[in-house]
Amino acid sequence: MMAKKILLPLLIFIFTISLFSFPSDSTAVGDYYRIAGSNRITTAIEISRHVTQSPNVVILARSDDPADALAAASIAGYHNAPILLTKTNKLSDYVIAELNSLQVYDVFILGGSKAISNEVEAELKQLGYRVTRFAGSSRFETAAKINNHLASEKNLYEGEGPNTPKKDKAIIVNGYTVADALSASSNAAINAIPIYLSKKSHLPIELPSYVKEVTIYGGEGVISKEVYDSLVAKGLKVTRIGGKNRFDTNIKSLDPSNGENIILVRGTSVSLTKEDYPDAVASSALAKKLNANIVLVHPTKPIAEVVEHFSKNRYVNIYVLGGESAVSSDVAINSTAFVDTTLSFLIEDGINDSVIHPTEPIIYYTAKNVNLLWYMNFETGESDYIWFSRNPESLYFANGKLYVALHTGQRSNYWNVESQLGSVAIIDPVTFQVEKEMELNLDPYDIVIDKNGILYVSSGSGQWTDIRSYDTTTEEQLSRMRIYSKQYIQLDPSETHIYTVDWSTIEIYTIDSGKLIEVNEDNRNYEGHYIVPDGTLDFSPDGKYMFNNSGNIFHTDSLYHYKQLEYEYADIGFDETYNLFMIGRKGLILFYDYDTFEIVSAISTIGEVDSLHLNNNYIVSLTKFTDPQTEEITYGVEVFPK
Structure with a gap:
């Protein structure tokens, strides 16, 4: 069962093909998303659909020359306004359909009539839109006009944006070097900071x-x-934020507080004769x-500065704008996909359950359809x-x-419960020998054991069936209660209550000297009937909160909903030493501060996280890999030293 190192490249290849291949349209694949249309105009529309369903404004820019769109990031962010693209003399039917879908009243046109014609403006007005054109005699003056709108106390939606325009701050970029403007656009959009365009040797406006405060993007070669x-x-x-090249400047400009999501855009022009970045100019609102x-x-090769950044930083979601010619899947993968764990084993059999030894580097697991522990x-x-005559399952x-x-x-x-059969084996983990096997006359589905050696077990057969408690020393049955079958059970940290849970219902039993006593039926359901995928339930070590893998958190004593995490997860683990909890989802383990419930760090795994285990020295993830040809699942044991 031990994996040889020669298998690792093959495993990574399988994983890459199955999780990181990008469809041509806007679809999520693992933690990677590609947002793309068939051309620059439809790609901007796809980006718009990811921005907001009900914006106040739509910004319209010339599709074949991004100069006027460079300074629009601040108003795009302030108004939550998508940037759509149009040909100079023709308004695309796709754009008209998107405007109708967004149900906006105001359209901001960027640039003069040579950029977007008066005929396009007239058509928009005929369609019923209120049109505001920002235009100057040059790109530099057009940018200033845009920024005057943002700063004016009389603008159409003053005070309605989610943040106040930073009137005392400004960003300056070279008006002919689009790449640095793209690097500035995230900051401009998020913080409503105006972008002014400059020539290399002087500021034209x-x-x-x-x-009072200015940030220059680009080295002395551009400003x-x-x-x-x-x-x-x-x-x-x-x-000044400047690097040895556009990519270095870009990486140096990144705000470390924007840690969960990242957007990849083409950083080189699609034209050999002019600066043209069609997919990237619409990215600021996103x-x-x-x-x-x-x-x-770069569209076809990884860039050293980018690779270096992603080798040290992990993101939950990575968005790629444009099709394969804009940013190839190979570039997206090879620039960003870094693994923090070590693959120790491959497990070909499907896993039923697994546990870790609390102090030793040992994993125990049961497999599907085989009688082996x-x-x-x-x-x-x-x-x-260890081979058993019966099928080992819960551990x-x-x-x-x-x-x-x-x-x-x-x-x-x-x-029915009277005719059920089953048992629980007790194993010495040091010698890995069976000490004894307890007959239960029950079909055991899930088990927990308290510090006094009392076993609690739910049944997996029948409709109405039993949850029972047993003394593992005397093997005496201490109590039984009626429940639905196939209920997962959890022991709270104080060991005063047993919780049974399925996909939507929870029941609580008080424990008295190993005996189960059902509590008030008012507590049988989650407040609001929160769905629990797979019926999982976990407690924080202090017993204050319950977590389910839909991301919902509840007060343990009342079951009242406390908060919801941003993400669903496959499994959760707690580390009291560092006051952290962690969730495993897809190819990431996200670390949260237990006091603030904010993400503080992340590590990446090779496979998709299925379960998490922690002991004194290690974080261990059981991950799964799907062979794209056979669709068979293989499990891996991935290890990360604390």
Whole structure:
């Protein structure tokens, strides 16, 4: 069962093909999303559909020249307004359909009539839209007109935006170098900071008198020292973000507080004769919605600065704008896909249940359709198994012992409780030998054991069936209560209550000297009937909160809903030493601060997280891989030292 290292490249290849292949339209694949249309106009529409369903404004820019759109990031962010693209003399039917879908009243046109014709403006007015055109005699003056709108106390939606325009701040970029403007657009959109366009050697327009702080994007090769010095001489606070190239400048501009989402855009022009970035210019409103940085990438090859950034930073969601010619799937994968864990084993059999030894590097697991309990030391590679005459399923580690639920291998809603069979084996985890096997006359589905050695077990057969408690020393049955079959059970940290749960219902039983007593029926259901995928339930170590893998968190004592995490998850783990809890979802393990419930870190796995285990020294994830040809699932044991 131990995986040889030669299998790892094949495994990564299978994983890459199955999870990171991008469809041509806007579809989520794993944690990667590609937003693309058939051309630049329809791609902008696809981005619009991800921005908001009810904007106040739509911004319309020329599709074949992004100059006027460069300064629009601030108003796009302020108004939550998507940026759509149009040909100079023709309004696309797709754009008209998107405007109708968005049900906006106001359209902002960027640039003069040579950029977007008067005929297009007239058509928009005929369709019933109120049109505002921002136009100057040059791109520099057009940018200033856009920024005057943002700063004006008389603009159409003053105070309705989610943030206040930063009138005392400004961003300056080279008006002919689009890449640095794209690097600035995330900051401009999220924080409503106006972007002013400059020439290399001088700033063609005067900044408003209320501007006190300026950030220059780009090195002295695009915005000269003379421009910098002239701003300082006027008493402004000036900061330059500049690198050795556009990609380096971009990476240095990223805001580390925007840590969950990232947007990849093409950072090189599609034209050899002019700066043309059709998919990227529409990205600012999406950056605002996702609170995401925008990263420039090369369309066909990974860039060293980008790879270096992603080797050190993990993101929950990665968005790729444009089709394969804009950013290829290979570039997206090879630039961002880094693994933090070590793959110790491959497990070909489907896993029923698994537990970790609290102090040793050992995983125990049961597999589907085989009568084996497996032992695996993920440090030494040693493995062993125990064969049972019955099918081992649920596992529990308590009091220095390993407990294994054994059932006959068949379940039925018609198998009444009086005729059920099953047992629980108690294993010495050091010698990996069976100490004894307890007959239960019950079909064991899930088990927990308290510190006094009392076993609690739910049945997996019958419709109405039993949950029972047993003394594992005397093997005496102590109590029984009627429940629905196939209920997962959990012991709260104080060991005063047993919780049974399925996909929508929870019941609570008080424990008195190992005996189960049902509590008030008012507590039988979640407040609001919150759905619980797979019927999972976990407690924080202090017993204050309950978590289910839909991301909902409840007060344990009342079952009242407390809050919801941003993400559903496959499994959850707690680390009291660092006051953290972690969730496993897809190819990531996300770490949360237990006090603030905010994400503080993340690590990536090779496969999709199925279950998480923690002991004194390790975080262990059981992950699964789907072979795209056979659709068969293989499990891996991935290890991350604390």
